[in-house]
Amino acid sequence: MAGTVVPNTPSPPRFIATATPAMEMFRDYTELCNSKEEYVVNIRSMVNDPVRDPVESKNKRRQFALTHSWANSMGFLGDAYYFMEKNHDPQKYEL
Numbered sequence: 001m002a003g004t005v006v007p008n009t010p011s012p013p014r015f016i017a018t019a020t021p022a023m024e025m026f027r028d029y030t031e032l033c034n035s036k037e038e039y040v041v042n043i044r045s046m047v048n049d050p051v052r053d054p055v056e057s058k059n060k061r062r063q064f065a066l067t068h069s070w071a072n073s074m075g076f077l078g079d080a081y082y083f084m085e086k087n088h089d090p091q092k093y094e095l
Contacts, residue, residue: 014057016042029061 016039017023019032026032031042 014046014061016046029064 015026015030017026017030017032019034023030023032031038033039033042
């Protein structure tokens with residue numbers, strides 16, 4: 001069904017990336033590919049159906065992108081560091 005427009009169906013994500021555990025958070029916004037064959041299928045689908053991207057999808061991606069900033073990422077990293085520092089048990093990890 002690649003490249004076929006089906007009326008009244010949600011639009012697929014319009015970005016493609018390699019599937020990794022870190023990319024799972026982007027699954028709703030990105031086609032995650034596990035193989036070169038999946039890349040080919042997804043790229044062909046986008047080329048054959050370039051306009052199937054309603055304004056709501058673009059707005060949803062934009063809102064998500066605004067939450068994924070360098071400052072937010074560093075804030076989460078800092079929170080994780082301080083949590084580990086506070087809860088660290090040196091004897092548990094001693095070599």
